[in-house]
Amino acid sequence: MSTATVSRVLAGSDLVRENLRLRVLDSIEALGYIPNQIGRSLRRQTTNIIGLVVTDIQNPFFTSILRGVQDVFQEQELVVLTANSDENPKKEFLHLQILLSQGVRGLIFAPARLDYQGFEHLFKGMSVVAIDRTPLNINVDSVVVDNVAGAKAATQHLIDLGHRRIGFIAGISTVTTGQDRLKGYLEAIKEAGLPKNDGLIQDGLFLQQGGYKAMKKLIDLKVPPTAVVSSNNLMSLGAVQAIHERCIKIPDEIAIVGFDDMPWASFLQPPLTVIAQPTYEIGRRAALLLLERFENPEIPARKLVLETKLIIRASTALNPCVN
Amino acid sequence: MSTATVSRVLAGSDLVRENLRLRVLDSIEALGYIPNQIGRSLRRQTTNIIGLVVTDIQNPFFTSILRGVQDVFQEQELVVLTANSDENPKKEFLHLQILLSQGVRGLIFAPARLDYQGFEHLFKGMSVVAIDRTPLNINVDSVVVDNVAGAKAATQHLIDLGHRRIGFIAGISTVTTGQDRLKGYLEAIKEAGLPKNDGLIQDGLFLQQGGYKAMKKLIDLKVPPTAVVSSNNLMSLGAVQAIHERCIKIPDEIAIVGFDDMPWASFLQPPLTVIAQPTYEIGRRAALLLLERFENPEIPARKLVLETKLIIRASTALNPCVN
DNA sequence: CTGTTAGCGCTTTCAA
DNA sequence: TTGAAAGCGCTAACAG
DSSP states (O other): OOHHHHHHHHTTOSOSOHHHHHHHHHHHHHHTOOOOHHHHHHHHTOOSEEEEEESOTTSHHHHHHHHHHHHHHHHTTOEEEEEEOTTOHHHHHHHHHHHHHTTOSEEEEOOSSSBOTTOHHHHTTOEEEEESSOOBSSOOEEEEEOHHHHHHHHHHHHHHTTOOOEEEEEOOTTSHHHHHHHHHHHHHHHHTTOOOOGGGEEEOTTSHHHHHHHHHHHHTSSSOOSEEEESSHHHHHHHHHHHHHTTOOTTTTOEEEEESOOTTGGGBSSOOEEEEOOHHHHHHHHHHHHHHHHHOTTSOOOEEEEOOEEEOOGGGSOOTTOO | OOHHHHHHHHTTOSOSOHHHHHHHHHHHHHHTOOOOHHHHHHHHTOOSEEEEEESOTTSHHHHHHHHHHHHHHHHTTOEEEEEEOTTOHHHHHHHHHHHHHTTOSEEEEOOSSSBOTTOHHHHTTOEEEEESSOOBTSOOEEEEEOHHHHHHHHHHHHHHTTOOOEEEEEOOTTSHHHHHHHHHHHHHHHHTTOOOOGGGEEEOTTSHHHHHHHHHHHHTSSSOOSEEEESSHHHHHHHHHHHHHTTOOTTTTOEEEEESOOTTGGGBSSOOEEEEOOHHHHHHHHHHHHHHHHHOTTSOOOEEEEOOEEEOOGGGSOOTTOO
16 A cells, blocks of 8 residues: 555545545554654645743643643644743744744744844744733734733732731732733722822842742831732742741731642632732633634734733731631 | 855854854844744744643642743743643543643653553653653653652651651552552561551642541551651641541640641741652752753663652641740 | 655765 | 655545
């Protein structure tokens, strides 16, 4: 039999007579033949690989997104090639180039930079979905959450509990999540008629160590805040660490709301009140958007904005186990 | 100029005259040319992709390993294609096939099954390193930790603190980690002259929900244990969850030691005593082993056994913040 | 229905 | 020192 016939059988073509088809299948079985995707890709001028670039694969936020992405693509026999940019625009560019040279079918990425002017040609002809952050000056689909509303809700929750001095641990100011969450905080402060106080805003760079240092600075203020909003999960952990080190009581002496839930947020000391993001759903929707774009490359770029949710736990309320 | 010349320039061949070389480089720059890895791979009959199959990409144990793997390969311009087996041998087989058909240069995987008899031909001619667990009946390199010693040390620690009724939350009995950790527990029990009590051993399947259920069963025993060893990190979280729900005090009413550390283990309620595994190092060493095998495919299979470390925190000691 | 053939982009002889 | 040409494994167009 010819290679063409084998190819047809594997493609499920109905142009092959049944008994030959079976003979082909038998041989495949007997020889343990696995089709070479490289030859196929070269011929078809496309692969079954989806590129995914995240800024921190160790952050459960992104692993949960990854899971959502994989669950969708697995059914489509597409595999996911993951790369880490570590929030470094240069590293991101390198990884994008590598993935593109692998001939990825499509690309999902969490932008490590704000502005992609001059990068248009890099993405030329490629199906791309941005997640978590909105990239400027490239025309791609995106899936994000309403970060302004989320941070505002976090801050408002503390205001509702009677707090008047509320600290904020900011993320990276050069990406939209960092900017929008700060904006949400400021809006809530302003609407409540509280004065803006720059000393109450400390940078944490979206890192645990950053959150730790920022929290220390807040604690060491002449008049420390009675409550804090931390604008991502790793910084929340760092903040809690700093608070524990000083043996300060949460929420009695200081209350804290984190941005982004974690599977173990309930087991932290104390269980953490958070703004939860629909992480799995972000990944799933991004993957679906990509699949739609494969079908119809010409549709205009879409932007999906998902909602966040305030989950109140003991870090801003009484612990039910305490009597 | 010919494609051959371009290829030579990119390969750094010194057979190209300097001024032509510069002209090639200029054109590459001007056209934004990125070499097509697919054509290259087809010609070279190998890729620059490393396959990595883990059993749970959401478990920080594996993301830390992944980071170790990536850090090594990044310098070698090798990319990592990650797949999830979800502890499912069938899914594992599928993913191995997919990765192999992508023409991966080498393979690192955490075995989802115990015995790989009959799989020899699948790995034929492929450089493979097993991590975390030791696969039976295939001759591949592996990097594991001393699970028996680790579980024994965990149990011994509790015995040293005076505990006589020590529960054990077991993992999956069909992989070596599950078996060895149980073995270590039993050895410690035996050496201390404590009776073996099957009711004190509950299965948790390496899942958070499993740890939760197992812990509930232990709590509900007529005579509950005064201490528990949980044989992986997710089950530890589940166990802590179950304990909290009953408002039982750790470590006063029940002490707990987990297997495998987590970046946030110190911030849990209470901070968790654990047997830490050198996760990053497991990934790094596995990657290095693979690189060595690329260089020298004929060397006999090596098995690296790394050490675990007991980290004592408040779940088996007094909390320093309590007076 | 099935086989023959061209060519995807690259690297590596071989020839000049 | 450079170019021409073959061929990696596959699929799709074409021929039979």
